[in-house]
Amino acid sequence: MITNTELEQRGNQFPLNVTSYKKNIDTLYFQTSNNVTLQVTVVRDNVIRFRYATNSIFEKDFSYAITKYASRGYNQLDIEDASEKYIITTEKLICHINKTNLKVSMFDASDKKLISQDEIGFHWEESYELGGNIVKMSKISHTGESYYGLGDKPVQTNLKGKRFENWVTDSYAYEKDTDPIYKAIPFFIGLHNKKAYGVFFDNTFRSFFDFAHERKNVTSFWAQGGEMNYYLIYGPKMNDVVANYTDLTGKPHQLPPLWALGYHQCKWSYYPESRVKEVTAKFRELQIPCDAIYLDIDYMEGFRCFTWNKEYFPDPKKMVKELADDGFKTVAIIDPGIKIDMDYPVFKEGLEKDYFCRRADGPYMKGKVWPGECYFPDFTKPEVREWWAGLFKELIEDIGVKGVWNDMNEPAVMEVPNKTFPNDVRHNYEGNHCSHRKAHNIYGMQMARATYQGLKKFAYPKRPFVITRAAYSGTQRYTSSWTGDNIATWEHLWIANVQAQRMAMSGYSFVGSDIGGFTEQPDGELYARWIQLGVFHPFCRTHSSGDHGDQEPWTFGDEVTGIVKKFIEIRYQLLPYLYTSFWHYHKEGVPMLKSLVLYDQDDVQTHYRTDEFIFGDKILVCPINEPNAKGRRMYVPRGKWFDYWTDTIIIGGKEMWVDADIDTMPIFIKEGAIIPKYPIQQYVGEKEFDELTLDVYYKEGKESSTLYDDANDGYEYTNGNYSLRTFNLLGRKNQLIIQQHKIGKFITSYKTFKLKIHGLPFKIAKIQLDNEEILFEKVKVNGDNTLIVDKNFTELHIIGE
Ligand code: GLC
Numbered sequence: 001m002i003t004n005t006e007l008e009q010r011g012n013q014f015p016l017n018v019t020s021y022k023k024n025i026d027t028l029y030f031q032t033s034n035n036v037t038l039q040v041t042v043v044r045d046n047v048i049r050f051r052y053a054t055n056s057i058f059e060k061d062f063s064y065a066i067t068k069y070a071s072r073g074y075n076q077l078d079i080e081d082a083s084e085k086y087i088i089t090t091e092k093l094i095c096h097i098n099k100t101n102l103k104v105s106m107f108d109a110s111d112k113k114l115i116s117q118d119e120i121g122f123h124w125e126e127s128y129e130l131g132g133n134i135v136k137m138s139k140i141s142h143t144g145e146s147y148y149g150l151g152d153k154p155v156q157t158n159l160k161g162k163r164f165e166n167w168v169t170d171s172y173a174y175e176k177d178t179d180p181i182y183k184a185i186p187f188f189i190g191l192h193n194k195k196a197y198g199v200f201f202d203n204t205f206r207s208f209f210d211f212a213h214e215r216k217n218v219t220s221f222w223a224q225g226g227e228m229n230y231y232l233i234y235g236p237k238m239n240d241v242v243a244n245y246t247d248l249t250g251k252p253h254q255l256p257p258l259w260a261l262g263y264h265q266c267k268w269s270y271y272p273e274s275r276v277k278e279v280t281a282k283f284r285e286l287q288i289p290c291d292a293i294y295l296d297i298d299y300m301e302g303f304r305c306f307t308w309n310k311e312y313f314p315d316p317k318k319m320v321k322e323l324a325d326d327g328f329k330t331v332a333i334i335d336p337g338i339k340i341d342m343d344y345p346v347f348k349e350g351l352e353k354d355y356f357c358r359r360a361d362g363p364y365m366k367g368k369v370w371p372g373e374c375y376f377p378d379f380t381k382p383e384v385r386e387w388w389a390g391l392f393k394e395l396i397e398d399i400g401v402k403g404v405w406n407d408m409n410e411p412a413v414m415e416v417p418n419k420t421f422p423n424d425v426r427h428n429y430e431g432n433h434c435s436h437r438k439a440h441n442i443y444g445m446q447m448a449r450a451t452y453q454g455l456k457k458f459a460y461p462k463r464p465f466v467i468t469r470a471a472y473s474g475t476q477r478y479t480s481s482w483t484g485d486n487i488a489t490w491e492h493l494w495i496a497n498v499q500a501q502r503m504a505m506s507g508y509s510f511v512g513s514d515i516g517g518f519t520e521q522p523d524g525e526l527y528a529r530w531i532q533l534g535v536f537h538p539f540c541r542t543h544s545s546g547d548h549g550d551q552e553p554w555t556f557g558d559e560v561t562g563i564v565k566k567f568i569e570i571r572y573q574l575l576p577y578l579y580t581s582f583w584h585y586h587k588e589g590v591p592m593l594k595s596l597v598l599y600d601q602d603d604v605q606t607h608y609r610t611d612e613f614i615f616g617d618k619i620l621v622c623p624i625n626e627p628n629a630k631g632r633r634m635y636v637p638r639g640k641w642f643d644y645w646t647d648t649i650i651i652g653g654k655e656m657w658v659d660a661d662i663d664t665m666p667i668f669i670k671e672g673a674i675i676p677k678y679p680i681q682q683y684v685g686e687k688e689f690d691e692l693t694l695d696v697y698y699k700e701g702k703e704s705s706t707l708y709d710d711a712n713d714g715y716e717y718t719n720g721n722y723s724l725r726t727f728n729l730l731g732r733k734n735q736l737i738i739q740q741h742k743i744g745k746f747i748t749s750y751k752t753f754k755l756k757i758h759g760l761p762f763k764i765a766k767i768q769l770d771n772e773e774i775l776f777e778k779v780k781v782n783g784d785n786t787l788i789v790d791k792n793f794t795e796l797h798i799i800g801e
Contacts, residue, residue, distance in 0.1 A: 012123045012136070013054070015102035021086060023079060026072075028088065030097055031056070038102055038122070045074045045091040046234040047244055050104065051227060052122050054133055059227055062432055064442045065202050065474040067250035093234055106232060108195065115197050115234060116140075116190065119218050122228050130437070135203070135228040138220035141212040145192035146607045147219070148238075148597065150209065151185030151471075151506045152483055154178060154495040157595055157610045159188065163213040167206045168441050168470045170412035170419050172485045173519050176495055182410065182484045183471045184441040185506045186221070187245055194602050195236035198245050202229050204441045204472060225437055238505075238598045239590065246507040246589030250477035255586050256510065257463045258712035259329055259684040260403065260480070261578050262291030263568045264541035266331075266514075267551060269296035272312035273319050279552060280328050284682060288553050288565045289572045291683045293323060294405065294543070295332045303371035304339050306346055306391050320400040327683030331403035331465070332395060336411050336447050337367065337374030346391060350377060355384045360424035360435070367413035367421065376411055376421075379446035380439050381428035385453060392454030403465035404451050406479070409444030410470045444470025445478075452478035461714050467539070471508065480510035480539050488517025488544075493530050494611070494625045500537045501595045501613050509585050509592035512539030521548040524556030525627055525662060528563045532665040533623040535571035536615045538582070538592050563663045569680045574619075576676040576692065576707060581616035583708040583724075592616060600637050603653070609635050618673035618705065619644075622658070622666040631659040634666055641668035642697050647758050669695070671759070672703025674727045674738070684712060691788070692750040696738065698759040699731045709748045721746045734762045734800030740793055750791060757785040762800025770794050 015036035022029050030038040037056045041049040051058065080087040088095040093115075094107040103118040119140045124133040147159040154176050155162060166184035174181050186201040188209060199221070201207060207223035214220070221230075231248060235241040265283070270276045276293060283290040299316075301307040308316050320330045338347050338356070350356050356375035357365040364375050377384050395401045413420050420440065427439035436443075448468035455464030466479035475481070483499045486492045496513035503511040515534040516527045521544075531553070534540050544551035553564040571578070584590040591598065594614040596606035612622040612634050620641060622634040636652035643650060644667035650656070658666040669675060677693040694707075707725040710717035723746040730737045736757070764781060767774055770793055779787040789796060 012125060014120070014123045015052075018086070018097070018099045018102060021079075026074070026077065028079060030086065030102065032102055036102065036122075038097070040088065040095070040097070042074050042077050042088070042090055043070070043072055043231070043248070044244070045076065046093060046240075047231055047248065048090075048093060048095060048106075049229070049231050051229045052135070053227070054124055060432055062430060063202050064204070064445060065200075065249045065472060067248070067474065067477060069250065070248045106197070106234070108234070108236065113193060113195070115195060116232065119220075124228070127225060130225065132225045134222060134224055135226065136220065136222035137201075137228055137230065138218050141217050141219040142192045145190055145212075145219075146597070147188050147190055147211045148502070148595070149185070149188040149198070149506050150502065151183040151187075151508070152181055152499050152503060154181065154499060156608070157498055157501065157597070158608050159209075159211045161211065161213055163208065163210045165206065165208050166441065168410045168444060168472070170408065170410045173487050174484070175487075176491055182469050183481075183503075185471070185473050185508070187473060187506055189238055189241050189505065190219070191238065191597065191601060191607070196238040196241050196601060197235060198231075198233035198241040200231040200233065200245055200248065200473065202231065202473070203227065204438055206437070206440075238601050239594070242505050242507060242591050242598070243589035246476070246591075249474040249507055251589050252510065252586050253477050254463050254715070255579075255582060255710075255717070256465055256480070258575065258579055259291040260465045261538070261575060261582065262540075262684050263289055263535075263571060264292040264294065264331070264539075265290055265552065266294035266541050266543040267296065268544070268546040269298035270294070271298045271309070273314070276319070276323070280323060280326060282552065282554060284326060286554055286561065286565065287682060288561075289568050289680065289682050291327065292329045292331050292403065292541075294541075295330065297333055297335070297370050299332060302339065303335075304341070304344050304346070305334050306395060307344075317399045324400060327686055329402035329465075330400070331405055331467070332401045333405040333407055334451065335369060335406070335408040336376050336379070337369035337371060337408065338377065339371035340366070340373045340375060347375070349387075350375065353387065355381070355387060357421070357425050357427065359422070360426060365421055365425045367411075368415050369408055369412065377447075378428055379443060379450050380430065382430065384428075385446065385450035388447075388450040389454035389457060392451070392458050396455060396458035402459070402462075403467070404455055406444070406448050406451050406466065406468045409447045409468060411443050442472045444468060445472045445475040448475060448479045463713055463715070473507070476508040476510065481508060482511065482539060482541065482543070483513045485518045485545075486514050488520040488522035488526060490526060490625055490627060492517055493526065493533060493623065496530070497533055497613070497623055497625075498610055501593050504538075504591040504593040505595060505598060507589070507591075510538045510582075512537040512541055514541070514543040516542055516544060516551045518543060518545050519548075521551070524560035527551070527556055528560045528662060529624050529665075531564045531567050533621075535567045536593075536619075536621045538578070540571060559662075566663065572680050573677045574675070575678050575684070576709070577616055577619075579712075580676070580706055580708040584617075584706070590617075596635065596637050603638055605635060605653075606637060612637075618670045618675060620666075620668040620670070624660050624665055630661055631657055632666065633657050636668065640671040640699070642671060642758055643667075644669055649759060669697050670703070671697050672699030672701065672729050672731070673697045674705035674707075674729060676707045688749050690749065690751045691754050692748075692752075692791070693754045693756060694727075696729070696755050696757045698736060698757060698761065699729065700733065702728065702730050704728045710746050717746070720744060723748055736760065736798040738796045740795070742792070748791065752788050753791050753793075754786060754788050755796075757787075757798070760785050760798075764798055765801040766799040768795075768797035768799070
């Protein structure tokens, strides 16, 4: 695509022949006769960074996305000067740089097969009006190649054939295919010949991705400024691509407190205090588990951040404490717009300290949001973030609010056509002063980061909990997120499902949708179906705009209330499984939701599937997306699966009909899985229990499962005070062996495991525990293959007749 059409001589420009190269430790520089420099850095054996300067002068190397904790280091880096090309070899990749045109091709080092290849490769246009370049890259799209990723795009999982834009946008009541929306995550995964690679285009300007849309055999990406600066991340497993991308842009800095994985209730707005209490009391009365209650903008005085409306909330500290005594954590909203009001201390201080964003020629950036006309902190300046973090002292430390919800941080501006700041607004950008063109996509991220820093400080020794609407790559280090202002329609239930999966494969797992829909009102059936999906999302919250009636679990009559309760209870039972999956995400970058293509990329049937996904690594879920359904057709991936409700064994690798009346949904457990379960609690920590259930699903063969425990909050786990158990299951025709290996110092409150063995194909004759035969009475074996053993067993051997 050429932008400067009226200026022919400024159309696409290309690198010419390479005249020299030099090497500096992990980095190679290739120089062309027309002064283009390509910098190639080997970050890891399977992660290579490409950076181009059109006049040999690179910008200062700075990125908000890349974390300082990213793993670096490689085992091999060789360069060979071959006749027509340079050949760079690492342990995992071979990279060819063409000497005549600087085009790049990448190959798998083990079998020498092609992974990715430049089409016309790097090219650019000069941005004569604004300075800098429009930087572009085009690569060949191979036959049968599929594309995934890109954050929150509300479209089919496979992106092939489509074009997208990355520009963080407030998108009230967006729809399927609306683009762009709230997040900018310029990372995609390509898959062909069973091999997956990722491209992370770390450029914060407005950027575009075209996946074989403009031309059938070309995939391209470009940005309206900045540098062509991208990372190629090789798998060949998609899971590894995602894990490596997540490592590069950061895993969550700490685990969330366990309560944050419970159920959350939100509305715009619950006020006054008596209404908040009415809602929380109803949860306890109906015994529907709930851990968090939200305060939307009406808790403030005239929508001024860090204030309270004293008429609605006369004594917030007392209220927050009373809610906490009943197991509810209070989460409060904080937006970026600061009301222009000289009697408002936050505004006054921001003004005095010159913390607000300014237009190009000096005036402040003035925009309308909920409080009326506002100024906006420049969160790209470290000093401003520090100030902002400090503002949370009262809310968190004194009043006891446990979580903060950052909204409108695209930043959203009302009553202007582009819904945000004009491009000329200036930003500090950590001393790399720039305009809003460059800072727009990271503004919300930096706000959430500042909020996170405040929470981290003032919630200490507890863990912080933040939720943001806007995000750029890397935001997952600081905060959870939701998918914005969706609609109470069946189509949006489908959208919520793809968005949560897509975010997870884009390194951002701690995400959920407004359950039931934000705008308009769902009927009971839609709400029930949405809860069924929502309890399998890492972040699980009902939220609605409130101008259309209620949206609490009991709003839609007794039948729906019962279904909602049942599914929220399933989530609470699965909390140890979910927490373990979060631990793998936090430690290893493993996505908590896996689209089928991530689960089994070698099965081409998965490449275009959208609805089914794996929750954690062992539970297959498929929501019902239509009204009046008695079930649905779905694809069950290869392998054997247990129907969660009936224990019927299903052989996967095919599409099939699954019954699912309104009070149930398709859920399957992978054979060999060991699923840990808590008893039902009304909130995390309500009960101390001395037994943990392990649902064991027999398999003939091997499977391993893990269970992570710690204090569920605080930082002791970072000092080794956690417990990670690995269960290795081995099933034979008339034997089942479970070995346990444990690391970590944490001592769990439970003392025993109650193992419920599903699908055991034989009658138990003998049980050996840690190599000693034991009497059935000792492990309380009963007729349905349930036995109780000490939590520290190392080997359980069940032998059939
Ligand atoms: C925005 C948010 C929504 C919130 C509302 C009022 O529309 O997306 O979640 O309830 O603002 O604060």
